[in-house]
Amino acid sequence: MKTKKVDKKKTLAYAVAFYFTEASIKFMMGNTMYEYVHTVYDRRYDNGVFNTLAVVYNYKKMKYEVLVVSDEKVGDKEIQII
Structure with missing residues (x-):
């Protein structure tokens, strides 16, 4: 199964x-x-x-x-800014 390649500029990190x-x-x-605080x-x-x-x-x-964020499991996830 192919994994989706995530654009680095769209990651949480x-x-x-x-x-x-x-x-x-x-x-x-x-x-x-989510709402970013700090x-x-x-x-x-x-x-x-x-x-981080x-x-x-x-x-x-x-x-x-x-x-x-420094954990790859979380930091490399794709996000969408609202």
Whole structure:
């Protein structure tokens, strides 16, 4: 089965780095609508790795969530900015 190639400029990781700098932006990831709130850069002192975290509001669950953008499973997902 072929996997769909995702354009890097349409991924969550790209949007957090370049589009979601200061504004509160709504976007769709899958069937869920989110609103971007803030980006947190977390440094793990045990191995020196930085994690990029996006604080978002999930409209489906009606609560705030943290998405680990530096994780490829989340950061490489395609989004649609509303």
